[in-house]
Amino acid sequence: MTKHLEIRLSGSGGQGLLLSARILAQAFASEGASVSQSQSYEPTSRGGLSRADLVIDGVRPDFPLAEKLDYLLVLHQCAAGASDEIINDDMTALIDSELVTEPPAGKFKVKALPLTRTAREIGNVRIANIVALGALAGLSRMIDRERLEDTVRKGVPPKFLDLNLEALEAGYRLAEESRDN
Amino acid sequence: MSKQRLQNIPGNHACALGAVAAGCRFYAGYPITPSSEVAERMSAELPKVGGMFVQMEDEIASMGAVIGASMGGVKAMTATSGPGFSLKQENLGYAAQAEIPCVIINVMRGGPSTGMPTRPAQGDIMQARWGTHGDHPIIVVAPDSVAEIYSETIRAFALSERLRVPVVVLYDEVVGHLIETVDLQPAPEEQLASRKWAEGPREGFLPYRADADMVPPFPRPGDGFRTHTTGLTHDENGFPTQAHERVEAVIGRLLGKLDRHKELIESYEAVGCEDAEVIVTAIGISARAAKKAVATARKNGIKAGLFRPITLWPFPEEAFRKLSAGASAVVVPEMNAGQLALELERFAPGKVSALTRYDGEHIDPSQILKRIEEVLS
Known part of the structure; x- marks a missing residue:
C-alpha cells in the first residue's frame, strides 16, 4: 500500500518548482499512487513566493492539500517562513545553502546543500530545481531512482535532456555525500 | 481501463x-x-x-x-x-x-x-x-x-x-x-443531446410557444422558421410586449421551467446525515476539507454529517430541510463573508454557524473539526 506522504517544493517564482513537482507527481502516479498536486504563486511572472505541494496516497484523499509536511524544499529565502503552519518535528527540510540565509527553525531535520551552486557549476543556474529534486529523492528515498529518471526522460524536451539528467545525478550525489558526513 | x-x-x-x-x-x-x-x-x-x-x-x-x-x-x-x-x-x-x-x-x-x-x-x-x-x-x-x-x-x-x-x-x-x-x-x-429543435409547419410558427414541458423548441437556423430574438420581454411570437397579462404568463413560464424540471436539475452529496447532530455544508475546496473533518469527527465518536450541494442553484432545498431536520447545528465553512450561510439560515433558522475566511487562504479540516466540537459543547 502506498504510504501517505506530503511534500512541498517552495522557492521564488521562475525557479521551476512547479515543473519539479509535476515530474515527481508523474513518477508517483506511474507507481499507481494517487497524487494530488496543488500550487500557489504570485501574479508576477518572475519572483515572489511560489510553491507546489504533493499529497501522495493509495486512494484519492478527502482533502487534497498539505496539512502536515513530511518533506519541505526551500530553494529561496522568500519561501523560508511560508510553511510555518504545516511544518512539524517529524519532517525533513532540504534548503539551498546559498539562497536561504535564514532557514526555517524547528526540531525537524534540516539539510543545507549547495543546490544552486551545483547547478551553476553544471552550467545553468536554472537547473537548480532538478538538482533539488535529485537531492530530495536521494535523501528521502521516497521514490525509485530509475522511475524518477525515466519520468525526467519522458517529461523534458530532448534538447535539454542531458542537462536535466546530469542535474538529477548531481542532486543524488549531493545527497550521498551529505549522508557520509 | x-x-x-x-x-x-x-x-x-x-x-x-x-x-x-x-x-x-x-x-x-x-x-x-x-x-x-x-x-x-x-x-x-x-x-x-x-x-x-x-x-x-x-x-x-x-x-x-x-x-x-x-x-x-x-x-x-x-x-x-x-x-x-x-x-x-x-x-x-x-x-x-x-x-x-x-x-x-x-x-x-x-x-x-x-x-x-x-x-x-x-x-x-x-x-x-x-x-x-x-x-x-x-x-x-x-x-x-x-x-x-x-x-x-x-x-x-x-x-x-x-x-x-x-x-x-x-x-x-x-x-x-x-x-x-x-x-x-x-x-x-x-x-449528449442537443436542444429540442423546432419541427412541423413553418406557417404560423411561434418561436416562444412552449411545449407541455415549459420549454419552447429551438428554431434551427436555416430550417426556415421565422423567429425573433430580443432581450425585451417578449410574447410567444418573440416580439416585445409590456401587456401585463401577457408578461405574467411569459415571465411566469421562464421562472417556472426550472421548478418543473427540479428532479433533473437537483444534485447533492449527503454523507452520514441521517443520524447527524451536526451537519457541515460547503462547496469546492471547503467541501473537501469538510469531508475530512466529518470523517475525523465520526472516528472521534461525534455524529457529524456532510451535505454538499452539487447543484448549488436552485439550492436542493427540500433535501437539505429533510436531512438537517434532526441536527442541532449546521456548520458552513466558506471562503467569503458568509454567503451560503445566509441562504441556509432560511432553511435551518437559528442553527447555522458560519465559518468564514476571506484572506485568500483555504479553510483547513482542523478548523472545521474545531467548530464542530464547539457547536456541540
Whole structure:
C-alpha cells in the first residue's frame, strides 16, 4: 500500500518548482499512487513566493492539500517562513545553502546543500530545481531512482535532456555525500 | 481501463475536456487568472474536433459571441474569473431572457474588483445566482474535485441544452489548479443531446410557444422558421410586449421551467446525515476539507454529517430541510463573508454557524473539526 506522504517544493517564482513537482507527481502516479498536486504563486511572472505541494496516497484523499509536511524544499529565502503552519518535528527540510540565509527553525531535520551552486557549476543556474529534486529523492528515498529518471526522460524536451539528467545525478550525489558526513 | 482515460490533469483542463466531450464546439473568451487554463486547453482541443476558438477583445464581447454561436445552433461556452464574471452579467441576463443555451465557467478568485488574482475565494456564490438584474432563471453547479469538474461540465451542457437556460460551472482557484487523477470516460449518452429543435409547419410558427414541458423548441437556423430574438420581454411570437397579462404568463413560464424540471436539475452529496447532530455544508475546496473533518469527527465518536450541494442553484432545498431536520447545528465553512450561510439560515433558522475566511487562504479540516466540537459543547 502506498504510504501517505506530503511534500512541498517552495522557492521564488521562475525557479521551476512547479515543473519539479509535476515530474515527481508523474513518477508517483506511474507507481499507481494517487497524487494530488496543488500550487500557489504570485501574479508576477518572475519572483515572489511560489510553491507546489504533493499529497501522495493509495486512494484519492478527502482533502487534497498539505496539512502536515513530511518533506519541505526551500530553494529561496522568500519561501523560508511560508510553511510555518504545516511544518512539524517529524519532517525533513532540504534548503539551498546559498539562497536561504535564514532557514526555517524547528526540531525537524534540516539539510543545507549547495543546490544552486551545483547547478551553476553544471552550467545553468536554472537547473537548480532538478538538482533539488535529485537531492530530495536521494535523501528521502521516497521514490525509485530509475522511475524518477525515466519520468525526467519522458517529461523534458530532448534538447535539454542531458542537462536535466546530469542535474538529477548531481542532486543524488549531493545527497550521498551529505549522508557520509 | 485504458491508460489514456486516466490522466493527471488540473481542474481547468478537466473542464475543457469535459466541454469537448459534451459536444461543445465553440469557445469565446478573454483569458483571466485563475481561469486561463480553460481557454488554453480549449484552444488546443477545439481545432482537433472541427470546433472554433476565438479570443475576443474582452469579456462582454466573449459572452456576446457565445450567445451568437449558440443562436447558430452550436453548443458554446466561455470561462472567466473575478471582474470578468461581472462583465458577463448583462449578456448572461440576455441569454436567460431569450432562452439561449450557454455554459459559463467561473473560477473564483479573491475579490471584490480585481482583488487577489492568484488567490482562491468563494465570494461569487450570490453573484452566480443574482449577478444579472431582474428575476431570471439560472442553474449553477459547484464541483469539488477534478473528476467532478469534468462530469459537471458535461452535465452543465446537458441541462443548458435541455432547458434553454444559462448554466454556470462555479469552482474556486484551488480546485481549478488542483491536479488529480481523473477517468476521462465518454459523456453519458443521455447527456449528449442537443436542444429540442423546432419541427412541423413553418406557417404560423411561434418561436416562444412552449411545449407541455415549459420549454419552447429551438428554431434551427436555416430550417426556415421565422423567429425573433430580443432581450425585451417578449410574447410567444418573440416580439416585445409590456401587456401585463401577457408578461405574467411569459415571465411566469421562464421562472417556472426550472421548478418543473427540479428532479433533473437537483444534485447533492449527503454523507452520514441521517443520524447527524451536526451537519457541515460547503462547496469546492471547503467541501473537501469538510469531508475530512466529518470523517475525523465520526472516528472521534461525534455524529457529524456532510451535505454538499452539487447543484448549488436552485439550492436542493427540500433535501437539505429533510436531512438537517434532526441536527442541532449546521456548520458552513466558506471562503467569503458568509454567503451560503445566509441562504441556509432560511432553511435551518437559528442553527447555522458560519465559518468564514476571506484572506485568500483555504479553510483547513482542523478548523472545521474545531467548530464542530464547539457547536456541540
